[in-house]
Amino acid sequence: EDICTVGNEGLECTQQTSKLLIQGGTVVNADYQQQADVYIEDGVVKLVAPNLKAVGGVRIIDATGKFVMPGGIDPHTHMEMPFMGQESIDDFFSGQGAALAGGTTMHIDFALPVDGDLAAGYQAWEKKAEKSCMDYGFHMAVTKWNDDVAKDMEWLVKEKGINSFKFFMAYKGALMVTDEELIQGFKKCKELGALPQVHAENGDGVVEGQTRMIELGITGPEGHPLSRPPVLEGEATARAIRLAKFVNTPLYVVHVMSIDALDEVSRARHSGQRVIGEPVASGLALDDSKLWDPDFKIAAQYVMSPPIRAAGHSQALQAALSSGVLQLVATDHCPFNSTQKALGKYDFRKIPNGVNGVEERMHIVWDTMVNSGKISVMDYVRVTSTACAKIFNIYPRKGAILPGSDADIIILNPNATTTISSKTHHSRIDTNIYEGWSMKGNIETTISQGNVVWEKGNLNVQRGKGRYIAMKPFGYLFDGLDKVDAAYLTSLKAPVHRAS
Numbered sequence: 001e002d003i004c005t006v007g008n009e010g011l012e013c014t015q016q017t018s019k020l021l022i023q024g025g026t027v028v029n030a031d032y033q034q035q036a037d038v039y040i041e042d043g044v045v046k047l048v049a050p051n052l053k054a055v056g057g058v059r060i061i062d063a064t065g066k067f068v069m070p071g072g073i074d075p076h077t078h079m080e081m082p083f084m085g086q087e088s089i090d091d092f093f094s095g096q097g098a099a100l101a102g103g104t105t106m107h108i109d110f111a112l113p114v115d116g117d118l119a120a121g122y123q124a125w126e127k128k129a130e131k132s133c134m135d136y137g138f139h140m141a142v143t144k145w146n147d148d149v150a151k152d153m154e155w156l157v158k159e160k161g162i163n164s165f166k167f168f169m170a171y172k173g174a175l176m177v178t179d180e181e182l183i184q185g186f187k188k189c190k191e192l193g194a195l196p197q198v199h200a201e202n203g204d205g206v207v208e209g210q211t212r213m214i215e216l217g218i219t220g221p222e223g224h225p226l227s228r229p230p231v232l233e234g235e236a237t238a239r240a241i242r243l244a245k246f247v248n249t250p251l252y253v254v255h256v257m258s259i260d261a262l263d264e265v266s267r268a269r270h271s272g273q274r275v276i277g278e279p280v281a282s283g284l285a286l287d288d289s290k291l292w293d294p295d296f297k298i299a300a301q302y303v304m305s306p307p308i309r310a311a312g313h314s315q316a317l318q319a320a321l322s323s324g325v326l327q328l329v330a331t332d333h334c335p336f337n338s339t340q341k342a343l344g345k346y347d348f349r350k351i352p353n354g355v356n357g358v359e360e361r362m363h364i365v366w367d368t369m370v371n372s373g374k375i376s377v378m379d380y381v382r383v384t385s386t387a388c389a390k391i392f393n394i395y396p397r398k399g400a401i402l403p404g405s406d407a408d409i410i411i412l413n414p415n416a417t418t419t420i421s422s423k424t425h426h427s428r429i430d431t432n433i434y435e436g437w438s439m440k441g442n443i444e445t446t447i448s449q450g451n452v453v454w455e456k457g458n459l460n461v462q463r464g465k466g467r468y469i470a471m472k473p474f475g476y477l478f479d480g481l482d483k484v485d486a487a488y489l490t491s492l493k494a495p496v497h498r499a500s
């Protein structure tokens, strides 16, 4: 490798050279950190070792005093999603540009069926994603049950690189499924080696809670959290977990927002059940106080489901993340601007649900979890990138800085400062739920597919450059399930002794 010969002529190289050498930083993977240099060629990490020297044609990036880490992977976004009569305001290009500016180099977006048709939904999302400037994958939602849905699930897993399906237990009359549909869906997921995911809120309870608030004359944004209290999230989380146990499938609970839901995930994991719990940046970092702001525009930006909870829940979620009860952090990025949110000015039920986060997640997790001393830098890499890559079976191509991994890398300066504002962010949304958040630590450089796309506050992205990352079924969460099934069947064949 010419990279190993002595010299330092790399400085003459152009910015988008296909050869990069990141020198002098602390390279952090989820299981190991070291002082090392990283050599990248043609979008792939070639070498990770101390004291590499570049020759001509290699651009050198000085990372002295900084952390060199795998780019973030956001497992939960909704780009240009039709929802509650609106469409989320970031498309695949604007949302991904925002992500890259914040150190996220891949996301997994939720494709929705079109009128219950999964194949049509996949094709619609494929089209939306043509404008992508960074790597992405899809989960697919299942919103009803019939033979066509089952066949399409099979096609999506076997031909189209989807290995996870989401079931909404809320949004009655729109996306919500019944328990019967949930059970059939879980069974099919298990057969295909695809991970079932749940939005866990009791949808019937939510409707009742909403009616209760309207009858009490509570029509403002505060009616949103009041109408869907933690007990409804806890109930649905418990139900989904028990049904997953009944079917003997792993389960992934998206946006765990409350102690009630967290307790269910914790109990299941302690009993040995394979349940993954995903907190989101907003739930980890914020409380619900802003939902009572007298200014509708301010309050409405915080409306998402399940709701951002009262003070105390976020601290419990942070503790669960540091102890390993929760495994990875997402955003549920689903931005609606203030004119869209204003549709619910006189009725909170009409405020489109969703908040921003894809650009802020990496900084918010750094500040909330690392600056506070709750997790190590290696654990930061695990919860923002590696765990996601492992769960969705794309590790070590993603989620690591190892020879052969995609060169999706961030350089974080722990001594620089970051201030979040809608005036400077890159998402299309006109507000920011983290407005004014100031912290130590700044992601100064983002490298995506081996190209420097974010540097010195400049975003340099290309439409159409993003690649669809197909994800294979039967990830590690499925290992050994057959043995549990076999033991169960054996137990059924035990002789039954009846009194004659």
Ligand SMILES: NC(=O)NCCC(=O)O
Residues within 6 Å of the ligand: 078, 199, 303, 304, 305, 306, 332, 334, 353, 354, 355
């Ligand atoms: N979470 C939210 O409020 N909006 C996006 C859709 C969902 O994930 O439930």
Ligand SMILES: [Zn+2]
Residues within 6 Å of the ligand: 199, 254, 255, 305, 306
């Ligand atoms: Zn959801």
Ligand SMILES: [Zn+2]
Residues within 6 Å of the ligand: 076, 077, 078, 332, 334
């Ligand atoms: Zn979501």
